[in-house]
Amino acid sequence: MRIGICGLGTVGSGVFNLIARNAEEIRRKTGFAIEITQVGCRKDNPNVDLSQANVTRDIFEVVKNPDIDLVLELIGGTDVALKLVTEAISNGKHVVTANKALIAMHGDEIFAQAAVAGVRVRFEAAIAGGIPIVKSIREGLAANRISWLAGIINGTSNFILTEMEQPGTNLKFEDVLREAQELGYAEADPTFDVEGIDAAHKLTILSSIAFGIPLQFDAVYTEGISGVTSEDIQYADELGYKIKHLGITRKSENGVELRVHPTLIRKEEMLAQVNGVMNAVMVGSDSAGGTMYYGAGAGAGPTASAVVADVIDIVCAQGSTGIPNLGFTPKNIQALPVVAIEEITCACYLKLNVLDQPGVMAQLSTVLSQHDISIEALIQKDTHGGNAVIVILTNDVVEKSINAAIVELKALSAVKGEVTRIRITALHD
Numbered sequence: 300m301r302i303g304i305c306g307l308g309t310v311g312s313g314v315f316n317l318i319a320r321n322a323e324e325i326r327r328k329t330g331f332a333i334e335i336t337q338v339g340c341r342k343d344n345p346n347v348d349l350s351q352a353n354v355t356r357d358i359f360e361v362v363k364n365p366d367i368d369l370v371l372e373l374i375g376g377t378d379v380a381l382k383l384v385t386e387a388i389s390n391g392k393h394v395v396t397a398n399k400a401l402i403a404m405h406g407d408e409i410f411a412q413a414a415v416a417g418v419r420v421r422f423e424a425a426i427a428g429g430i431p432i433v434k435s436i437r438e439g440l441a442a443n444r445i446s447w448l449a450g451i452i453n454g455t456s457n458f459i460l461t462e463m464e465q466p467g468t469n470l471k472f473e474d475v476l477r478e479a480q481e482l483g484y485a486e487a488d489p490t491f492d493v494e495g496i497d498a499a500h501k502l503t504i505l506s507s508i509a510f511g512i513p514l515q516f517d518a519v520y521t522e523g524i525s526g527v528t529s530e531d532i533q534y535a536d537e538l539g540y541k542i543k544h545l546g547i548t549r550k551s552e553n554g555v556e557l558r559v560h561p562t563l564i565r566k567e568e569m570l571a572q573v574n575g576v577m578n579a580v581m582v583g584s585d586s587a588g589g590t591m592y593y594g595a596g597a598g599a600g601p602t603a604s605a606v607v608a609d610v611i612d613i614v615c616a617q618g619s620t621g622i623p624n625l626g627f628t629p630k631n632i633q634a635l636p637v638v639a640i641e642e643i644t645c646a647c648y649l650k651l652n653v654l655d656q657p658g659v660m661a662q663l664s665t666v667l668s669q670h671d672i673s674i675e676a677l678i679q680k681d682t683h684g685g686n687a688v689i690v691i692l693t694n695d696v697v698e699k700s701i702n703a704a705i706v707e708l709k710a711l712s713a714v715k716g717e718v719t720r721i722r723i724t725a726l727h728d
Contacts, residue, residue: 300333300614303361303392305383306373307340310397310424312347313599314371314606319348325607331614333607336367362387369613371606372396381405388416395609397424397602403500403516406507410624419616420624421609426501427452427578429601430594431608436508436582437626443584445509447549449726452501454576454596455485455492456524456544460561461574463529464541470529484576494523495544495559502546505580506557510550511627512635515557520640522560531650531719534690535563538676540648541571545724554636556643562724563648570726581726589727641699646675648692650719651708655687659713663689666711670704672696686715692723 302318304311318325318333326332339358343349355361362370362383370387372380372394380401387394394413396402402409402422413420423433427450436445451457462468462475476493479485491497499519507514524544535542540563549556564571569591573579578596583589595601612621625632653659667674676692693701705718 300331300369300610301336301367302333302369302371302610303337303339303364303367304335304371304373305339305358305361306371306375307338307344307347308373308375309599310602310606311340311371311373312344313603314373315347317600317603317607321607325611329611329614333610333614337361337364358383359386362390362392367392369393369395369610371610372398372401373606377401377404381409384409384420385412388412388418388420391416391418393418393613394420395424395606395613396420396422397606398422399425399497399500399504403503403514406504406514406624410629413624414629419613419621421612422504422624423609424602424605426504427580427592428594428596428598429604430578430580430592430596431605432505432580432592433508434608435590435592436505438622440582440584440587440590441626443586445550445582445584447547447583448505448509448580449545449547449570449724450502450505450580451543451570451573451578452505452546452580452596453492453495453498453544454578455479455489456495456498457573457578458484458576459493460524460527460532460542460544463527463532464536468529472525472527493525495521498544498546498559502548502557502559505546506548506555507625507632509548509582510555510635511625511632512555513632515637518557518637520558520560524561526719527561527721530688531648531721534650534678535648535721536566537678538563538648538690538692539566540564540723541566542721543570543573545570547724550635551638553642554638556638558640558643560722562722564724564726568726583727641697641702643698644695645698646693646695646723646725647701648690648719648721648723649705649708651689651691652682652715653687653689654713654715655681655685656713660689662711662713663691663708666704666707667691667693669707670696670700672700672704
């Protein structure tokens with residue numbers, strides 16, 4: 300299998316070195332040699348020995364090269380990457396990509412073009428780095444009906460929340476974000492990570508594989524972690540919870556939920572133990588039950604491992620139709636309605652700053668009861684200046700009801716400032 304690598308950054312260099320290092324092991328497993336025929340990159344990478352490589356500064360030369368069977372798109376972005384991938388397919392070449400935004404936003408058209416051209420597109424590295432989550436769902440759980448999926452699928456956000464958990468530190472979001480940037484875990488512009496866009500790209504793909512639905516990134520409800528405080532994390536801990544930034548998709552009678560947001564989960568849940576930059580995905584299915592997949596979500600080694608695994612899949616599938624890209628045959632991909640965030644049902648954490656005076660709790664309880672919201676747990680913290688912090692955990696309630704209640708709570712004269720709401724997720728059917 301003759302491959303062309305487009306992009307020689309962190310992932311591209313990791314792929315080049317992995318193939319060079321383990322070429323004999325790969326040949327033993329597949330019966331085929333994998334040869335790097337050409338590399339397209341804007342500049343050389345000092346971590347890669349290109350002395351024996353055919354290097355071009357024009358990545359489109361790679362996709363036009365008649366001696367290449369498979370193109371690795373490792374440049375990132377969407378505009379140039381989309382043009383590169385579609386041109387590679389038009390030239391009859393298989394494609395492996397680590398580009399979650401590309402697949403989430405343009406995957407349907409790419410897969411349709413690949414089907415007509417008779418080539419394969421693989422994208423394991425687009426989600427959770429070295430965790431083989433695509434293969435696990437698409438192939439390992441192929442016999443199952445999947446009912447839900449929840450995952451920590453952005454290491455930067457998980458690192459920030461983990462650091463804010465440290466006892467006695469009272470770290471602010473901005474301080475930990477700066478630390479993440481200094482350590483190289485967050486970009487100079489961290490918006491994609493901390494506001495949930497990166498996780499939404501990944502959830503889009505996972506939901507399609509889980510349920511056999513079209514890719515629909517624009518329908519994902521997305522909320523970041525910039526509003527979470529160390530105070531929220533402390534109060535959640537007192538109530539037996541941790542706060543994690545999760546991507547959640549769930550199939551119900553009303554359709555499919557697609558949402559990324561901070562959420563409280565019980566401390567004893569396996570996902571609650573996933574710290575730092577690590578990723579993990581839990582999947583609920585009818586036969587295998589609940590399963591969890593854990594590992595490094597980024598980095599040259601883990602991501603390169605996933606890219607080369609996809610190359611090996613394509614090598615081994617030569618002469619056969621192979622596993623469908625999304626695990627379902629194209630004609631059986633079915634559009635299902637996406638449940639609006641206002642229609643989902645879950646319990647909630649509410650935090651209010653109130654005047655510390657008699658009758659305030661009665662006012663809060665009255666507003667909640669008028670919207671059929673029960674108080675499951677409550678803590679009160681006295682503060683200086685005649686104010687108090689009230690934290691309430693509610694029962695399961697439809698989102699639009701809690702939204703309406705929050706509007707009324709904020710209108711009370713005894714309530715000062717904003718009302719914090721964080722959803723609570725039960726990781727089961």
